[in-house]
Amino acid sequence: MKKNTFEEYLISREKLELLRFITCGSVDDGKSTLIGRMLNDINSIRKDELEALRAISKKSGTQKGNIDYALLLDGLTSEQEQGITIDVAYKYFSTEKRKFIVADTPGHEEYTRNMVTGSSVADLAVILIDVNKGISKQTLRHTNVCNFMGIKKIILAVNKMDLINYDMNTFLNIEKHYLSICKNLKFEAIQTIPVSAINGENISSKSKNMSWYKGPSIIDHLEKINISQNIENQFFLPIQLVNRPTSNFRGFSGLIASGNINKNEEIFVLPSGSKAKVKSILIGDKVKNNASFNENITLTLNKEISVSRGDLILSNINDVYVANQFEANIVWLSKDTGYVGREYILKLSTQTTAANITFIKYELDIENNKKLASKKATINNFYVVNLKTIKTIWFKKFHQNKTLGSFLLIDQLSNETVAGGTINHNLTRSTNLVYQNFLINKETRRIKNKHKSKVFWLTGLSGSGKSTIANFFEQFLHQKGVNSYILDGDNIRQGLNNDLGFTDEDRIENIRRVGEVAKLFVDAGIVTIVSFISPFKKDREMARRLFSTDEFVEVYVNTSLEVCEKRDVKGLYQKARAGLIPNFTGINSKYDIPSNPEITIDTEKKNLEEIIDLLYNYIK
Amino acid sequence: MSYLKYLEAESIHIIREVVSETENPVMLYSIGKDSSVMLHLAKKAFYPGKIPFKILHVDTGWKFQEMYKFRDMVAKELSLDLIIYKNKSGFKNNINPFTFETSYYTKMMKTEALKQALKEGNFNAAFIGARRDEEKSRAKERIFSFRNSNHQWDYKNQRLELWNLFNTRINKNESIRIYPLSNWTELDIWEYIFRENIKVVPLYFSKSRRVVKRKDSIILIDDDRFVFQKGEKIEYDNIRFRTLGCYPLTSAVKSLSSNVKEIILEILSHENSERNGRLIDHDNPSSMEKKKIEGYF
Numbered sequence: 001m002k003k004n005t006f007e008e009y010l011i012s013r014e015k016l017e018l019l020r021f022i023t024c025g026s027v028d029d030g031k032s033t034l035i036g037r038m039l040n041d042i043n044s045i046r047k048d049e050l051e052a053l054r055a056i057s058k059k060s061g062t063q064k065g066n067i068d069y070a071l072l073l074d075g076l077t078s079e080q081e082q083g084i085t086i087d088v089a090y091k092y093f094s095t096e097k098r099k100f101i102v103a104d105t106p107g108h109e110e111y112t113r114n115m116v117t118g119s120s121v122a123d124l125a126v127i128l129i130d131v132n133k134g135i136s137k138q139t140l141r142h143t144n145v146c147n148f149m150g151i152k153k154i155i156l157a158v159n160k161m162d163l164i165n166y167d168m169n170t171f172l173n174i175e176k177h178y179l180s181i182c183k184n185l186k187f188e189a190i191q192t193i194p195v196s197a198i199n200g201e202n203i204s205s206k207s208k209n210m211s212w213y214k215g216p217s218i219i220d221h222l223e224k225i226n227i228s229q230n231i232e233n234q235f236f237l238p239i240q241l242v243n244r245p246t247s248n249f250r251g252f253s254g255l256i257a258s259g260n261i262n263k264n265e266e267i268f269v270l271p272s273g274s275k276a277k278v279k280s281i282l283i284g285d286k287v288k289n290n291a292s293f294n295e296n297i298t299l300t301l302n303k304e305i306s307v308s309r310g311d312l313i314l315s316n317i318n319d320v321y322v323a324n325q326f327e328a329n330i331v332w333l334s335k336d337t338g339y340v341g342r343e344y345i346l347k348l349s350t351q352t353t354a355a356n357i358t359f360i361k362y363e364l365d366i367e368n369n370k371k372l373a374s375k376k377a378t379i380n381n382f383y384v385v386n387l388k389t390i391k392t393i394w395f396k397k398f399h400q401n402k403t404l405g406s407f408l409l410i411d412q413l414s415n416e417t418v419a420g421g422t423i424n425h426n427l428t429r430s431t432n433l434v435y436q437n438f439l440i441n442k443e444t445r446r447i448k449n450k451h452k453s454k455v456f457w458l459t460g461l462s463g464s465g466k467s468t469i470a471n472f473f474e475q476f477l478h479q480k481g482v483n484s485y486i487l488d489g490d491n492i493r494q495g496l497n498n499d500l501g502f503t504d505e506d507r508i509e510n511i512r513r514v515g516e517v518a519k520l521f522v523d524a525g526i527v528t529i530v531s532f533i534s535p536f537k538k539d540r541e542m543a544r545r546l547f548s549t550d551e552f553v554e555v556y557v558n559t560s561l562e563v564c565e566k567r568d569v570k571g572l573y574q575k576a577r578a579g580l581i582p583n584f585t586g587i588n589s590k591y592d593i594p595s596n597p598e599i600t601i602d603t604e605k606k607n608l609e610e611i612i613d614l615l616y617n618y619i620k
Numbered sequence: 621m622s623y624l625k626y627l628e629a630e631s632i633h634i635i636r637e638v639v640s641e642t643e644n645p646v647m648l649y650s651i652g653k654d655s656s657v658m659l660h661l662a663k664k665a666f667y668p669g670k671i672p673f674k675i676l677h678v679d680t681g682w683k684f685q686e687m688y689k690f691r692d693m694v695a696k697e698l699s700l701d702l703i704i705y706k707n708k709s710g711f712k713n714n715i716n717p718f719t720f721e722t723s724y725y726t727k728m729m730k731t732e733a734l735k736q737a738l739k740e741g742n743f744n745a746a747f748i749g750a751r752r753d754e755e756k757s758r759a760k761e762r763i764f765s766f767r768n769s770n771h772q773w774d775y776k777n778q779r780l781e782l783w784n785l786f787n788t789r790i791n792k793n794e795s796i797r798i799y800p801l802s803n804w805t806e807l808d809i810w811e812y813i814f815r816e817n818i819k820v821v822p823l824y825f826s827k828s829r830r831v832v833k834r835k836d837s838i839i840l841i842d843d844d845r846f847v848f849q850k851g852e853k854i855e856y857d858n859i860r861f862r863t864l865g866c867y868p869l870t871s872a873v874k875s876l877s878s879n880v881k882e883i884i885l886e887i888l889s890h891e892n893s894e895r896n897g898r899l900i901d902h903d904n905p906s907s908m909e910k911k912k913i914e915g916y917f
Contacts, residue, residue, distance in 0.1 A: 013624075087760045117762075117781045243668075245666075296629045296665070333780055408787055420780065
């Protein structure tokens, strides 16, 4: 710092903008050297850090005892031992012109999840390649991940120029090739820079050996590139929490996703559609007349309307989609395979709802720019899919609004984040905010029938006695004058589901369809008996969530595998044991025992009358 | 938007998100400058309401006297719901930094005490004011750091963190450490303290104090429990602290900076990083990572 007065210093800091960027590439391309050089050239490595770095470079470095900059960022023991980057490292530095947060991300495919994490909050990416290798599959992977995560600015650093005698034509060919690759991507600015990281050429100052290059050095470019984000100006405030410390203060808090808001302005609240005026704006403990993008505010309104977490305050009600189906790009990041129809938790801004993938349009092979057919989602791969949420949600296209267009998919049982996604467009027309209410509904039908309508979901191994129980129960209901219907696994598979097999993905779809059909029957006022093996807990839970709490009765028909196999009414176990039936539940496909069913029937101990009694209790 | 506003907005967003989505969060309060900033941000996040969670101070019994005084003053001023937790068996056995190995002392009086406190209070989400620029393994940690039932950090299996969306769902027996100040640097903290006029422990400011020089460290003689090593003599020197912890384990720096403004100017000209004053990080080069894997902050 120049010896200005402290006040001048503070003013200059006040104006300082923050640029967050990532670096991608591998150690072999010279990535660590590049970062080390950058930090070193702008005096960002402290004395004790440098000493520690010298010591550890001697011990476990790869630079023949000289400073090994890789060790500056690879802070985990196993990273230093293996000479690889496992997870994102963040480093903080500033120049007189800008403040920077750099996320150093691992380059290898195996660590895509970590690169995705680092790139999601970056404004710019420095993609590094070795001029001798040119553009590799890894470069394509990095470029596509950046594009996917919404990064708009790229620096392609072409390293090791010293090894090819600073040849201009080699550089220009690579540049041309790279620009053609990026033609169909959504980048706003691409700067290609020839560098020699090891000699510090075109890193913080221009290289004399490459006078043919007229562009900026890396630091120069990082300091000057326009980073004012292309944010739309419509006002959106996703409500994070309701602040109600006393009975006379009711504030709605959140981070402004875009646009700005003034005191006394008229706003709408979704999903209710209510209208009100802004009474006051608080930023922290200060009262303000207006607030804008990325400020954390608390609003109060001029009248009492219902607002809760997950609602959206906006100035124009038509600025946003309100729907339950959309097309999205997703990146799958879990070892657990993702299936069409399986239910996940979707988190989009402050909204949380159950959702499922209804269709995988294709897998995007990002290393070869090809579209592949796919029926399931596997780790580190990218897909274009249709999604359906259980609740209607508000959202925007990702490229219009990052906050309103990006989401996570979370596994219901493990709570792992399994995928990240960005919305391309909605699939249904924006629904009216109020659902169409028909005059004759479930309640009126129930009154006419003089009985409740529910679903009894019978689950258990093949041959456990589900069909027998269903059959007797229905006869009993029939005599009592109760309207009923059996949805039986074998029967449905011959009609509605005759396109489905027995793979995991088809079983999930099988259950999803039966759940939806059962829901219609319950809506029609009918006691519905579902008799399906339904081996997976996740899918039974998915079916359960289609109903209100007292409408779904899970019945676990508990008959041991030995007994089922001994009975073997249809001769299926024998065939399965002989290897003639793949994916047979209990033999070579698993059955999740229900952990909390409403009814458990031990068929080896109870007789049919007792069982019918147990079931009937639920609709009396 | 200036970077301090950006950092403030990010931190408040994180704090509010945790309060909205977890059942029983707690904020760890170490009395240091980072904790003071974190507390200030929490106050802002819920204004005009009160901070809606408990504040936990894990007390080793060996903090500086001025820290205790400051803690009690802040607790009163902000009417904090403050829990002071001590590892009882550790106290009974007089585990102290003079006669026990530093690593054992830290494990018992800090790591174990923290685990016990979280368990007793049934807290499964804890805010901590640590920053990524403090140390290499911290630079690798997510803002939301999940710990297993033994509070251990599995760095190979960190949860994804995309955009500003946080998956806060906690499995049974799991807990989360949340670092709202992840992206702040030492300089950012001081500039924010300056701009927001936040009170900090006076030990951060230079004064002539009674010290002992031990190897490369300057140790303050804070009370009469101090154990002198052979040949050590009491000196008076103008010193201040860059970080605060247990007084026998925290080295001061020679400095004449006696207010926030001077500290900022001092940092700008600093040659050494901040954790240089922390004796517990110097056991060996990867000691912090090891402590984290065992369940440290």
